[in-house]
Amino acid sequence: MLLGIDVGGTFTDAVLVASGRILASSKMPTTHHDLLEGILSALDAVLPAADHTQLKRVALSTTIVTNALIEDRTDKVGLCLIPGPGIDIGKIVPVEPVILSGYIDHRGREVREPEVVEVRAACRHYSDCDVFAVAGKFAVRNPQHEMMVADWINEIAKPQYITTGAAVAGSLNFWRRANSAYFNAAVWRQFTHFSDAIEQALRQRGIDAPVYILKADGGTMPLAAAKMLPIEAIFTGPAASVLGIMAMYHDDRPAVSLDIGGTTTDIALWQEGKPLFASQGAVVKGYPTAVRAFRLKSVGIGGDSFVRYEKGELKVGPMRKGPAMALGGSHPTLSDAMIVAGLSTFGDLDRACQAMTYIALPGQMPGDAAKAVLDVAAGIVKQAIAEMIDEQAAEPVYKVEDIVNKTCFDPQMIIGVGGAAAGLVPIIAEQLNISYQVPDGSMVANAVGAAVARPTLDITLRADTTQGYYTVAELAVKNSINSRRFSVADAQQLAVEVLRERAAQVGIEAADVEIVQQEEFNLVRGFNTVGKIITCRMQIKPGVIMTVGRVQEVVL
Amino acid sequence: MITDAHLISAGGAITAAEAVLKGEVLRSFALVRPPGHHAMKVVHGTRGFCTVNIEAIMIEYLRSHYGIKKVAIIDTDVHHGDGTQDIFYHDPDTLFISFHQDGRTLYPGTGFMEEMGSPNALCSTMNIPLPPGTTDEGLHYVLDNLILPVLADFKPELVINSAGQDNHYSDPLANMAITAQGYARLADKLKADIAVLEGGYSIEDALPYVNLGIILAMAKLDYSKVIEPNIEECPKQTARTTQYIRQLVDRWHKVWAKRDMLKYEAVAKAGDFWNSQRSIYYDDSGISEQRQEKVRMCHECAGYYMIATEAEGAGFGVKSAFASVIPRAACPSCRRRAQDEAITAKRQGRYGHCFIQDKQQDILEKL
Numbered sequence: 036m037l038l039g040i041d042v043g044g045t046f047t048d049a050v051l052v053a054s055g056r057i058l059a060s061s062k063m064p065t066t067h068h069d070l071l072e073g074i075l076s077a078l079d080a081v082l083p084a085a086d087h088t089q090l091k092r093v094a095l096s097t098t099i100v101t102n103a104l105i106e107d108r109t110d111k112v113g114l115c116l117i118p119g120p121g122i123d124i125g126k127i128v129p130v131e132p133v134i135l136s137g138y139i140d141h142r143g144r145e146v147r148e149p150e151v152v153e154v155r156a157a158c159r160h161y162s163d164c165d166v167f168a169v170a171g172k173f174a175v176r177n178p179q180h181e182m183m184v185a186d187w188i189n190e191i192a193k194p195q196y197i198t199t200g201a202a203v204a205g206s207l208n209f210w211r212r213a214n215s216a217y218f219n220a221a222v223w224r225q226f227t228h229f230s231d232a233i234e235q236a237l238r239q240r241g242i243d244a245p246v247y248i249l250k251a252d253g254g255t256m257p258l259a260a261a262k263m264l265p266i267e268a269i270f271t272g273p274a275a276s277v278l279g280i281m282a283m284y285h286d287d288r289p290a291v292s293l294d295i296g297g298t299t300t301d302i303a304l305w306q307e308g309k310p311l312f313a314s315q316g317a318v319v320k321g322y323p324t325a326v327r328a329f330r331l332k333s334v335g336i337g338g339d340s341f342v343r344y345e346k347g348e349l350k351v352g353p354m355r356k357g358p359a360m361a362l363g364g365s366h367p368t369l370s371d372a373m374i375v376a377g378l379s380t381f382g383d384l385d386r387a388c389q390a391m392t393y394i395a396l397p398g399q400m401p402g403d404a405a406k407a408v409l410d411v412a413a414g415i416v417k418q419a420i421a422e423m424i425d426e427q428a429a430e431p432v433y434k435v436e437d438i439v440n441k442t443c444f445d446p447q448m449i450i451g452v453g454g455a456a457a458g459l460v461p462i463i464a465e466q467l468n469i470s471y472q473v474p475d476g477s478m479v480a481n482a483v484g485a486a487v488a489r490p491t492l493d494i495t496l497r498a499d500t501t502q503g504y505y506t507v508a509e510l511a512v513k514n515s516i517n518s519r520r521f522s523v524a525d526a527q528q529l530a531v532e533v534l535r536e537r538a539a540q541v542g543i544e545a546a547d548v549e550i551v552q553q554e555e556f557n558l559v560r561g562f563n564t565v566g567k568i569i570t571c572r573m574q575i576k577p578g579v580i581m582t583v584g585r586v587q588e589v590v591l
Numbered sequence: 592m593i594t595d596a597h598l599i600s601a602g603g604a605i606t607a608a609e610a611v612l613k614g615e616v617l618r619s620f621a622l623v624r625p626p627g628h629h630a631m632k633v634v635h636g637t638r639g640f641c642t643v644n645i646e647a648i649m650i651e652y653l654r655s656h657y658g659i660k661k662v663a664i665i666d667t668d669v670h671h672g673d674g675t676q677d678i679f680y681h682d683p684d685t686l687f688i689s690f691h692q693d694g695r696t697l698y699p700g701t702g703f704m705e706e707m708g709s710p711n712a713l714c715s716t717m718n719i720p721l722p723p724g725t726t727d728e729g730l731h732y733v734l735d736n737l738i739l740p741v742l743a744d745f746k747p748e749l750v751i752n753s754a755g756q757d758n759h760y761s762d763p764l765a766n767m768a769i770t771a772q773g774y775a776r777l778a779d780k781l782k783a784d785i786a787v788l789e790g791g792y793s794i795e796d797a798l799p800y801v802n803l804g805i806i807l808a809m810a811k812l813d814y815s816k817v818i819e820p821n822i823e824e825c826p827k828q829t830a831r832t833t834q835y836i837r838q839l840v841d842r843w844h845k846v847w848a849k850r851d852m853l854k855y856e857a858v859a860k861a862g863d864f865w866n867s868q869r870s871i872y873y874d875d876s877g878i879s880e881q882r883q884e885k886v887r888m889c890h891e892c893a894g895y896y897m898i899a900t901e902a903e904g905a906g907f908g909v910k911s912a913f914a915s916v917i918p919r920a921a922c923p924s925c926r927r928r929a930q931d932e933a934i935t936a937k938r939q940g941r942y943g944h945c946f947i948q949d950k951q952q953d954i955l956e957k958l
Contacts, residue, residue, distance in 0.1 A: 123816050
């Protein structure tokens with residue numbers, strides 16, 4: 036038995052899932068002043084259906100990190116960067132950093148040591164900071180300087196928490212890593228308070244099942260691990276929805292999923308039954324980070340989208356002006372149109388008709404007005420889907436082979452979830468002339484997604500056979516390799532071992548691992564190959580522990 | 592001989608150039624390989640890692656699709672861009688400037704000041720052979736005192752940089768002493784619309800810094816912190832080198848000032864046709880080529896030209912071809928004569944292949 040909780044912008048949902056069925060679900064208003072309140076009321080609504088002894092896991096998808104950032108309830112971070120030569124990074128990170136000397140080159144070799152005097156000065160400069168972030172260029176190839184500086188800061192400033200760049204991301208891209216480290220430190224306190232409160236509340240209810248937090252990449256991590264990597268818990272709402280779809284939809288055809296909520300529609304692309312990832316990482320407050328996330332596009336169409344005429348043109352969204360008139364609101368909405376068109380059955384039909392009469396053209400029947408509204412809304416979503424497919428096609432590719440054999444993403448199916456999906460998805464599917472599915476339980480897809488998301492973990496192993504060592508950036512591991520003939524296969528095997536070991540330490544199962552990225556470069560000296568540089572990024576596959584419900588495909 | 596990689600390299604350069612011409616970006620740098628600046632009008636094999644001339648393909652594409660006429664190419668590779676020079680040698684609308692390590696000391700052994708273009712295009716080829724050991728100081732002296740003023744005189748619609756990075760002090764194939772800062776300041780001053788990658792063989796010590804410096808400068812970003820960690824290994828320029836460079840620039844100043852007169856004299860001296868004959872060696876393919884070129888000295892246009900080529904090599908056999916080239920700006924008389932010459936060559940049957948390259952209609956006709 037799994038318990039999933041999703042904190043959304045409007046509602047906090049909880050579900051109990053067992054043996055592929057939803058046993059209980061609840062929907063409570065999100066309490067923005069104190070998220071815990073809404074979480075506990077949603078939790079308490081489903082707990083009577085649960086057998087505490089059978090509860091294997093509690094998994095949370097929460098906006099705590101996103102909210103802390105949006106509302107600027109973050110800590111001031113002492114940001115220390117070790118950039119070496121290159122772009123002046125000082126002006127493109129979220130706060131003005133202290134730039135330290137010291138330089139690790141692209142092979143992970145120390146060129147110049149950092150200076151303790153500079154770190155002392157940095158600590159004085161940041162005397163009002165309780166959290167620090169340290170990021171060095173090429174630290175993923177040798178974290179020695181980051182660790183050295185972090186140790187000095189610990190001794191001198193005695194802060195409560197320090198993030199280092201290589202610990203938050205194992206791949207190249209200093210800018211993204213520096214931003215990730217900064218945000219990780221900035222949200223640490225808020226996240227830790229929240230986690231402690233959750234743990235305490237669960238204990239009070241007699242629940243001792245382990246607690247997991249959903250990540251932006253659709254995996255989960257144990258709360259203890261999340262406290263070290265809170266930034267990974269950003270943008271989990273859309274990730275939960277994608278996971279929910281994964282649990283309820285089983286098809287290998289290329290597809291588009293639409294999570295149509297109150298304000299927005301989140302679009303994701305699917306290939307071979309798996310959602311596509313953003314190529315580099317999520318953007319947080321305008322700053323690119325190394326946080327791995329699904330490729331998502333949001334468009335301002337939802338059930339509450341405000342419907343009106345502007346300069347003789349029918350407009351739907353992106354703003355909302357309160358709930359549907361059918362639910363006592365004062366402005367016509369997309370939901371009113373769906374109710375009038377017979378696609379939704381909630382609320383007061385007469386009020387919905389009144390809403391459509393407001394926006395009907397002279398002589399137009401409310402039903403025809405509703406049809407016009409739905410067509411406009413569907414057109415906007417259709418346009419956004421087309422843009423997303425174009426963006427996907429314009430993504431950089433890495434190999435000559437990928438240019439020569441470039442494939443177009445051609446969706447065969449639309450999967451709809453979210454409150455307003457049942458009403459709008461059939462019309463969008465009709466406009467695109469492809470079939471669609473709206474799975475059962477789609478109203479609480481996000482909470483289902485959180486409940487069944489598999490725990491994940493990833494590591495990046497990099498071997499430099501000429502220098503005779505390998506590193507695992509995320510774990511600050513550097514060990515020698517004894518063979519000059521160390522191969523890609525050796526690197527893969529080693530990466531699997533390290534990943535399994537790491538998984539065991541944090542208490543998660545590492546049954547299904549996969550290579551995320553792999554590279555092999557020859558190292559040339561003069562005109563001879565003198566060794567190889569092998570990079571292997573290995574992860575526990577994100578996915579679902581169990582599938583939920585059954586779906587009916589509607590073929591047009 | 593031409594692989595997917597070549598097509599992607601040329602297509603990549605065209606894509607980068609179109610992004611500029613469509614106004615999507617201010618400037619672009621096509622970081623593509625294989626490079627192209629040693630590949631000529633006629634290609635029998637691979638020379639200096641080049642099989643097809645990437646930037647020439649790009650430029651001719653831009654001319655046929657965007658109506659561009661006057662183009663300046665500044666070749667900043669350490670090796671003479673002999674392929675690009677060859678392709679545009681008879682074209683007065685393409686200014687080709689190449690600075691490089693003196694051909695007496697480095698592959699391909701050409702690029703001397705005397706190679707200035709055929710008579711109708713005289714001084715649209717400018718070679719600046721620099722002595723080994725030239726530093727940022729010498730390079731920027733040439734840039735400030737010669738290249739930039741010449742560009743201002745020529746008034747190109749588009750400036751292209753053949754951006755080789757092997758003038759770097761750490762390059763294993765050459766002996767120059769340019770730094771990443773030197774290259775970045777060059778890119779900053781040159782303000783090329785499009786840069787296309789050429790050579791550069793110091794993979795770890797030069798390329799990361801030089802590429803970044805060029806990219807930042809082209810993007811108008813601060814490049815002052817792009818400094819090689821081993822910068823102290825960069826040699827200093829000797830007084831003798833400084834003096835040599837000053838004299839070379841002075842010589843060019845004198846030539847450039849009287850270019851119109853020199854052109855007039857050269858055309859007069861050539862008579863009806865300007866002839867050239869030379870041997871070309873394909874170092875990567877082991878092929879030797881003998882080539883003759885004839886350019887008509889026309890008073891209506893820059894004249895059509897003919898190429899007769901014969902090449903041989905182990906495993907290659909002996910191959911020959913004749914081609915008539917009708918330039919974009921050819922007059923009706925040159926156009927007709929070019930066609931007649933090719934047909935005559937075909938009838939004589941001396942060549943394995945006969946072609947008419949018709950740039951006015953953008954076609955290559957095989958007879």
